[in-house]
Amino acid sequence: xxxxxxxxxxxxxxxxxxxxxxxxxxxxxxxxxxxxxxxxxxxxxxxxxxxxxxxxxxxxxxxxxxxxxxxxxxxxxxxxxxxxxxxxxxxxxxxxxxxxxxxxxxxxxxxxxxxxxxxxxxxxxxxxxxxxxxxxxxxxxxxxxxxxxxxxxxxxxxxxxxxxxxxxxxxxxxxxxxxxxxxxxxxxxxxxxxxxxxxxx
Amino acid sequence: xxxxxxxxxxxxxxxxxxxxxxxxxxxxxxxxxxxxxxxxxxxxxxxxxxxxxxxxxxxxxxxxxxxxxxxxxxxxxxxxxxxxxxxxxxxxxxxxxxxxxxxxxxxxxxxxxxxxxxxxxxxxxxxxxxxxxxxxxxxxxxxxxxxxxxxxxxxxxxxxxxxxxxxxxxxxxxxxxxxxxxxxxxxxxxxxxxxxxxxxxxxxxxxxxxxxxxxxxxxxxxxxxxxxxxxxxxxxxxxxxxxxxxxxxxxxxxxxxxxxxxxxxxxxxxxxxxxxxxxxxxxxxxxxxxxxxxxxxxxxxxxxxxxxxxxxxxxxxxxxxxxxxxxxxxxxxxxxxxxxxxxxxxxxxx
Numbered sequence: 001x002x003x004x005x006x007x008x009x010x011x012x013x014x015x016x017x018x019x020x021x022x023x024x025x026x027x028x029x030x031x032x033x034x035x036x037x038x039x040x041x042x043x044x045x046x047x048x049x050x051x052x053x054x055x056x057x058x059x060x061x062x063x064x065x066x067x068x069x070x071x072x073x074x075x076x077x078x079x080x081x082x083x084x085x086x087x088x089x090x091x092x093x094x095x096x097x098x099x100x101x102x103x104x105x106x107x108x109x110x111x112x113x114x115x116x117x118x119x120x121x122x123x124x125x126x127x128x129x130x131x132x133x134x135x136x137x138x139x140x141x142x143x144x145x146x147x148x149x150x151x152x153x154x155x156x157x158x159x160x161x162x163x164x165x166x167x168x169x170x171x172x173x174x175x176x177x178x179x180x181x182x183x184x185x186x187x188x189x190x191x192x193x194x195x196x197x198x199x200x201x
Numbered sequence: 202x203x204x205x206x207x208x209x210x211x212x213x214x215x216x217x218x219x220x221x222x223x224x225x226x227x228x229x230x231x232x233x234x235x236x237x238x239x240x241x242x243x244x245x246x247x248x249x250x251x252x253x254x255x256x257x258x259x260x261x262x263x264x265x266x267x268x269x270x271x272x273x274x275x276x277x278x279x280x281x282x283x284x285x286x287x288x289x290x291x292x293x294x295x296x297x298x299x300x301x302x303x304x305x306x307x308x309x310x311x312x313x314x315x316x317x318x319x320x321x322x323x324x325x326x327x328x329x330x331x332x333x334x335x336x337x338x339x340x341x342x343x344x345x346x347x348x349x350x351x352x353x354x355x356x357x358x359x360x361x362x363x364x365x366x367x368x369x370x371x372x373x374x375x376x377x378x379x380x381x382x383x384x385x386x387x388x389x390x391x392x393x394x395x396x397x398x399x400x401x402x403x404x405x406x407x408x409x410x411x412x413x414x415x416x417x418x419x420x421x422x423x424x425x426x427x428x429x430x431x432x433x434x435x436x437x438x439x440x441x442x443x444x445x446x447x448x449x450x451x452x453x454x455x456x457x458x459x460x461x462x463x464x465x466x467x468x469x470x471x472x473x474x475x476x477x478x479x480x481x482x483x484x485x486x487x488x489x490x491x492x493x494x495x496x497x498x499x500x501x502x503x504x505x506x507x508x509x510x511x512x513x514x515x516x517x518x519x520x521x522x523x524x525x526x527x528x529x530x531x532x533x534x535x536x537x538x539x540x541x542x543x544x545x546x547x548x549x550x551x
Contacts, residue, residue, distance in 0.1 A: 052230035142209035
């Protein structure tokens with residue numbers, strides 16, 4: 001997991017240059033995090049608003065309370081929550097997706113794409129079953145934030161973040177049914193999800 | 202080995218990254234936030250040099266006034282009274298009186314900024330994506346109207362006066378995703394003209410049906426984005442509701458700043474919040490639940506105002522059908538230019 005470094009000096013964002021550096025570094029991942037939840041159309045507005053809000057509140061960012069990344073994601077999470085219905089709707093749509101796979105390509109990269117496309121509807125359905133709080137911690141963790149950063153982003157205790165994540169992960173595994181994570185290896189030859197799932201032979 | 206978090210990570214990674222437009226939009230939002238911290242005279246939309254929005258200074262150089270300014274516009278629909286260009290919707294021009302921006306304390310400004318930001322978002326392209334917009338504008342008696350083809354210099358408005366059977370009393374328009382239709386009516390409900398504008402593959406096609414002369418015309422020209430910015434400078438001496446229709450016009454006006462949030466007023470069953478700007482010449486009432494405008498009142502000359510009421514609907518077959526334009530049987534096709542000259546002649550001989 002990549003360590004978060006202060007934007008400038010003591011980590012506070014004071015000057016427009018500090019903020020520009022933070023913007024350049026974090027905009028794409030924050031946008032992707034939002035877009036994965038509410039779609040690109042809404043994400044453009046929300047990502048823009050995330051950084052506009054961050055600029056307005058930059059004086060309130062204290063590096064001692066959490067990383068810059070966690071602070072930005074915290075703003076994004078708050079904005080995304082206002083679009084909870086959109087997120088639910090998109091997850092429901094994704095869950096009904098019929099993936100298009102190209103079985104003629106035997107490359108490893110193709111295997112990974114196929115695996116991802118086959119799994120996406122199941123994963124969307126599983127994410128859709130999580131509560132908003134649980135989905136926040138799962139997606140933040142998947143975005144690369146540590147337990148401490150998640151806690152800072154959501155303004156909850158680190159222990160709460162940890163237990164919420166554990167519960168969410170358990171629910172995800174439960175929702176994903178008999179999917180065998182131990183057998184599903186993306187990078188190992190012999191895995192062929194497009195032809196009926198992992199090669200257990 | 203991939204666990205469920207790895208699956209979620211791949212799920213996120215499958216999401217396309219930000220487009221150039223997304224980056225640009227974010228930078229614009231940050232620039233707006235930055236401008237809010239600077240002295241009011243440096244707000245975006247104000248003229249270079251920190252000049253306050255005195256309307257006369259924003260009129261394009263070398264043009265004599267509203268009518269001259271009109272000559273530079275595209276897709277215009279000119280409404281006139283007694284020789285003065287007065288108001289326009291979906292290409293209508295509005296002449297405004299000079300004045301000073303509204304004022305308020307820092308707290309009021311911050312509250313207004315937050316509110317205006319929400320209204321702007323509701324009016325944004327993504328906010329409008331699944332909405333069909335309807336509006337009805339009512340004018341004082343004595344206004345004439347005629348559609349003018351793109352890139353053509355409009356003639357001075359006609360001299361029909363209040364007694365003219367073709368005086369436009371109200372306009373109705375529908376717009377959805379780059380297509381709009383404006384219909385003009387007399388006080389008695391008689392249809393004066395219809396104008397439909399559709400943006401397809403970057404080209405805009407304007408079709409007008411003129412009931413007074415029993416004619417119609419069509420013109421195609423390079424279009425601009427449906428929700429692009431209105432072309433009028435902030436605080437200009439005239440205001441054009443351009444190709445993006447009312448949503449783009451309202452966003453443009455709000456982006457100029459200098460609006461103050463007022464009290465509430467019951468409009469159509471909605472406890473709407475008032476926004477006043479441009480020295481009191483523009484008043485918008487906004488639904489506090491949706492942040493979409495329900496009414497606008499714009500001063501067009503001394504003592505004369507026109508009122509526009511808005512409706513924002515989910516698109517249905519019936520509502521989308523409102524965007525269709527049918528040329529009545531027997532109507533003669535004319536070129537926009539010939540029509541313009543004919544209209545001028547008609548006006549001068551009336």
